[in-house]
Amino acid sequence: MRFRYNRPMLKSPFSLRLLAAAVVALIVGAAAAWLTENIELTRSPQGTEGLLWPPPKTLEGFALLDQAGAPFTPERLEGKWSVLFFGFTHCPDICPNTLRLLEKASPAFPADTQVVFVSVDPERDTPETVAQYVRYFDPTFLGVTGTPESMAAFTRSLGVLSMRTEADEHGNYSVDHSAALLLVDPHRRLVGIIAQPLTEESVSRHYLDIRRFVEHQG
Amino acid sequence: MRVIAAAALAGALTLAHAAGSVRVAEAWIEEGPPDVPVLAGYATIHNPTAQTARVLNVSSPRAERIEIHRSEITENTVTMTRVDELPIPPGGEIRFTPAGYHLMIYGVAQPPAAGEKLPVEFEFDGARKVTVEAIVRRSEGSAGAVEGSGQVEDAP
């Protein structure tokens, strides 16, 4: 069920709009469940799945590192679209799967799109580690890590969960983390969440749908 | 005469045992980036016996250590936990899959490329051991390989 926001039927009765909003809220609700409460989530009445509108957040004030060890600061998100994926290199199961999926989906993305792998395990993931990891999947992907403090501040500001499990007798631990993709527009605004289950088709479709809506708003 | 009868009986028992013993099939390993600290492996374990079979240990001469893990995606959150003892119900099977049960393979000295095979040994309760050749490949959403199967050897 889809509601185009510019369709005449939505210009009429209030109750219809309300119904549309309720249906969309149900869909978006699941996607947004992991967002912390400090992000006020306005459910879009536009029927675009995963769209956050008005954008709940402009990304700013972070100082991370890219895979070359260069600063990854807010300017790096300007003037292009970014698809953010959270993971870590000690994750051989779900993370490679998602990266392969993005590798296959990304040819359908417009050229001004950067796919960014954000490490939720900055203690073990140095820029070099991240560089090797990301390069293997797609050399055009960007890899980002940083100090544990700066990364914690960044993920917290996005409402992205990232929680270290207790280390075992070998010193190994895992990091429970958010499995959704975040979509950031060229003005550094968090405009979308692409929720699990991710497929090559769903990722491209949701990204393009959300982008079309945001661009139409100007 | 008595010796021959005993030997025949022993042979028949061995056959019966082999037909209904624990099996590991479709073992494969996800190819990883160079120098990646850990690889994921998958397999299907069949237990046609009338008792629960427990995987107590998994190992490979090529790896420092292998653990069984389980990944889960719930409410868009990924979690991964270690499973110390995996019971396979009588007459049942457990299928390892991405985003589910997997082998967590630590410290493989020379990271294997797609097409290579790694011996992986599964140790069950009752001192039963099954060794399989796990094939390394890149998952592309394709169905599981049919290679890499093995059957329980008699306990030493």
Ligand SMILES: [Cu+2]
């Ligand atoms: Cu694992």
